Amino acid sequence: AAPGLVRGVRPKNIGARIKRVEDPRLLTGQGSYADDRQTPRALHVAFRRSDQSHARIVSIDTEAAAAMPGVFAVLTADDFANVPLIQATSRMKDYVPTPLRPLAKDKVRFVGEPIVAVLADSRYLAEDALEAVEITFGELGRVTDPEAAVEPGSPLLHESAGTNVLAAREFKRGDVEHELMLSAVRVKARFRMHRKTPLAMEPRSYVAEYDRGRRALTLTSSTQVPGILRDLLSEVLELPGHSVRVVAPDVGGGFGGKASLYQEEVLVSVLAKRLGRCVRWTSDRLEDLISTSQGFDEIICAEMGVDENGNILALTADVIGDVGAYSIYPWTAAIEPIQVVSFLPGPYKIANYRGRVRAVSTSKAPTGPYRGVGRPPATFAMERLIDMAARELGIDPADMRRRNLVQPHEFPYKVASGLVWDRSAFTESLEIALDAVDYTALRAAQAKARTEGRILGIGIATYAELTGIGSRISAAPGMPINTGTEQATIRLDSTGSVTGSFGVASHGQGLETTLSQVIADELGCRIEDVQILQGDSSAVAHSTGTYASRGAVIAGGAATLASRDLKQKVLRAASHVLEAAEADISVEHGIVSVSGTDRSVTFKQLAKAIYSEMGRLPKDAREEMESTKVYDPFFGTATSATHICTLEIDPKTYKIRLDKYFVAEDCGRIINPMIVDGQVHGAVAQGIGAALYEEVVYDADGQCISASLADYVVPAASEIPHIGIAHIEAELPGTVNGFRGMGEGGTIGAPAAIANALADALSPYGIEINELPVTPERLFRLMQAAQSQ
Ligand code: MCN
Ligand code: SMO
The missing domain is CATH 3.30.365.10 (Aldehyde oxidase/xanthine dehydrogenase, molybdopterin binding domain)
Structure with a gap:
């Protein structure tokens, strides 16, 4: 059994490993997904999407397409002129909203943005007709590099904004410069976490049906957020809420990519109401890869100062988040990058902190929530800094963490960015994970293996996150909806x-x-x-x-x-x-x-x-x-974990083999340990993808060159090691029934733990790991560069 500290007497069901009641349905093909919905006389939509990253739309000729057999209509932005603009609002100072339109108007801002919609009796006919649509573009300047996009004189994606910076924020506590100066050791790096796509197995799918007699719309959507959609569609369609129903039937994964409102959802709903017919669209894989909201994509320039005993004195970071072309609804473009600076100090006691962040728009698919939101890049940077400082001081990385973690008696702890950690197993998770993998023995084995020329690494990552966020925090940025x-x-x-x-x-x-x-x-x-x-x-x-x-x-x-x-x-x-x-x-x-x-x-x-x-x-x-x-949990509660992994790099092929993987986590009272284990397994697998394989690549012209599953590489079962898990209940949080959230945790810890293991393995070569994913190509280049020195 896992060495978790489980307290108290369990009632019958909460805490039991009960098999999922939905699985017989889902595993025997009896699940019902949006696209399974049977709809007679439906109109099928296909989109002509932009193949330009930033261009004026000079002309669109739809005549030939409209004349094709089975085509009902060919629509452009002008056909939606009376649809209210949708904007994600925020009270944040300097925030720039961007409008969400069913189809691009006047100009396009990323490859994949829908420009023309064809409605036809079948998807085949609609796709055929797309070919006959003629669009001429006028080139506009490139806006693909976020660091160039903040420079004066850069072409602007949203001219009326006067800037490509859609949101900016700074957190500050203490005298960072002074403390850095006093530090015995200062470590510093430019961390780069590349862009990911959520890649749900089921692509986005929407079926809008309008009942003319009852004047009511039903949208069947593969969404994570039916309530948000209902409220917004009620406004857009000018229908009372009781006449708009949004149903998310069985949904095949979301990972954040289905947590926002999409223009395709608005488009099918508006058309269904206008035409009194069912209008439906299901994304294909290419569309999913270029138009579903993407994740991460940050540049984190960070520096940390520590005293001679390894105590952290100060931390500073300057973050640029490449948020793509639009600020998504309702979260805004700030959602990912702001959380990077707000979570960067992590579970450590850091009295002096300055975190600056800019969310910069570029001509790429918008970013949005992706499993972990901001915390995977933040944890990656912070955990690397901890290891870098430990190496400089000759302190073991586990000890370095022991010295700086918030201790049990120090909760509640107010983080320099304003977050408050309630008591959670920060220190316990570290000790239990170290014990579980027999850390001392692992270090000895590593030392021996090194003498044999083998390249072995051990990586630790400890993190904390806020879950079950209540109204206090969700109301703070002034989003249009209460998510608390x-x-x-x-x-x-x-x-x-x-x-x-x-x-x-x-x-x-x-x-x-x-x-x-x-x-x-x-x-x-x-x-x-x-x-x-x-x-x-x-x-x-x-x-x-x-x-x-x-x-x-x-x-x-x-x-x-x-x-x-x-x-x-x-x-x-x-x-x-x-x-x-x-x-x-x-x-x-x-x-x-x-x-x-x-x-x-x-x-x-x-x-x-x-x-x-x-x-x-x-x-x-x-x-x-x-x-x-x-x-309403009001604040929310801290979930924490330690991940430890070991890996070996083949000295000839540079293939990375993950060996041991262990997670010790505190998610409070566990409702179903089997489900929680599954959540950890799945999330760690996605974190392994972020560490070693998955990257959405845009070239300098803004073309997405990873828009197929041959180019966007996701780990399969063969790349995932056995994952050991210990559940810890250090103390039940103050939430009703003592639950903490944990669905995102694995993706937060895994990239950092693997990056640290790689850096540990490669330390004899003087190689630092500050860019993820470490794809085979990147590792090859790092090794080549090190060997040519
Ligand atoms: N759970 C439990 N006891 C606890 C905490 C959680 O038994 N103390 C179980 C519950 O069944 C809970 C699940 O674990 O539903 C996940 O926990 P929770 O942290 O409450 O997360 P949510 O239910 O709010 O799910 C959202 C979360 C997020 S944000 C992403 S992203 C994500 C994730 O869940 N996307 C997923 N896990 C996913 N799992 C699958 N299969 N597919 C996705 O798209
Ligand atoms: S990224 Mo999860 O849907 O918050």
Whole structure:
């Protein structure tokens, strides 16, 4: 068993390795995805997308295309002139919003931006007609290099903004310059984390249906955020919210790429309403790779000063985030880069900090949330700096961390960027991971292997993240929507079964299982008594969806509160039916019984008594057998982990083989350890991709030259080592039921741990690792450069 410190007595379901209830459906091909929706007489959309990165649209000739058989219409921006502009707003000083239009108007800003939409009886006919569309462009200056784009005189992507900097921010505490001067050792580097794509297995897919009789629109979307879409579409379509329903059916992964609003969603919805017909579009892989929001893409110039004992004195960073062509809705272009500077100090005590960041627009696909959001690049830079300083001082990297981590008695700890860490297993995760891999023995084995000419590395990364973020933080930048709360409605129906309705939208996280576990324990029924309604904007009054590692904390918290309240109603009703005092009644496994007697009723019998057998309850004791509760964690809670990995580089081929991989993490009370393990495995695999393989490459003209899965390389099972995991509960956080989030964690720790292991392996060659991914080509060049010195 994993050496986690698990405290307290477990209730029946929470904490149990229950098999995912959605899996029989998903694994036997009975899942139902957006594109599976059957729609008679639908119009299929295909997009002519820009093949220019930055150009004026001089003319568009759609005549020939419109005359082709089966073509219903060929549309350009002019056909959407009366659709309200959508802009992600923010209260941040110096923030520049950019408009989101269904189709590009006047100019294009990245390769892949939709310009023309063809509507036809089939996708084939629509694609054929695209070929007949003639577009002439007028070239505009290149805006592909973010460092050049901030220079005066650079061509501007959004002329009216007067700058390519869409957002900027600075965090400052203490006298950084002074402390750097006093430092015994200063380490400094320019870290580069390249661009990634979320690459969900299911590409984006939207089906819009308009019911003319009822004047109501239903959008079936492969989205993570049905609630956000509903609220926005209600405004755009000028329909009351009750007449707009956004359904996210089974969704095949999102990883952040489906957490924003896309112009294609607006376009199909507007057209469905206008035409009174179903309008649908499903992205192909090429479109997905060039138009779905991408992740990371930062340049972090950072410097850290430490005293002779290895205590960190000061940290400073200047960050440029290449955010692509548009500020995405609703998160804004700031979402990724700002989090880099806000999370950079990590789990360490750093009194003096200055972090500056600029979100710079370039003619590439917009960036948006991607699993880990800002924290993978921040952790990469910070953990490298820690190792670099440790090497200079001759301190073991594990010791270096021990000296600087926030200690158990120092929580709550206020980070120099303003974040507050509640008590979390910062130090415990480090010690448990070191023990689990037998760190001392590994170092000895490495020393021996080096004498044999082998290139072995050991890498450690410790990080902290904020999860289950409540309204306090989500409201701060003034986004147009509240993302800090979720609602749950739990009801016992007249057949005795229980339904939990939520605004979250599972797209792989197993929320149908974990939310059932929570309800079953809190209410006293069996998992099989519970059905979860999720991924449907009409399920609850307000919701946003699933992102930012909030499902377990916020939806799980709301489920807890509503179940507890409903249980009181069950007890009150049962006290009449069973003629006993509430205090003597217990509810377990769906059976309501009077303690110490053989009197009991099942949920089914109780429901029948309440709803149908009039007279069993006094008339003033009737109440609705359901409860709706909203949960707002207000701040959120710190999740932390240590990753340790070992790797070996083949001295001839430079092939990198990951050997050991271990994660010790604290996500508070675990609802389902099997699901949490799966989340760690999947996220670490994505982190391995970020460390060694995956990179979206744009050339100097702004052409995406990694727009196929032959060029964008993702690790397969053969590249993923066995991943050992220890779960730690240092102390339950103050969230309802003590849950912390963890869905993004693995992608935060893995790139840093692998970068440190590579740098450790290559230290005899004087090679530093400050650019990820370390693709085979990059490693080859690093080795060549080192050998030619
Ligand atoms: N869980 C648990 N006990 C806890 C915490 C979590 O059992 N204490 C389980 C729950 O089932 C929860 C899941 O683990 O749903 C993930 O936890 P949580 O941190 O609450 O994250 P969310 O449910 O809000 O999911 C979002 C998160 C994000 S932001 C990305 S990105 C991501 C991720 O989840 N994308 C995923 N995991 C993914 N997994 C899959 N398969 N596909 C994606 O697209
Ligand atoms: S990137 Mo996750 O959807 O917040």
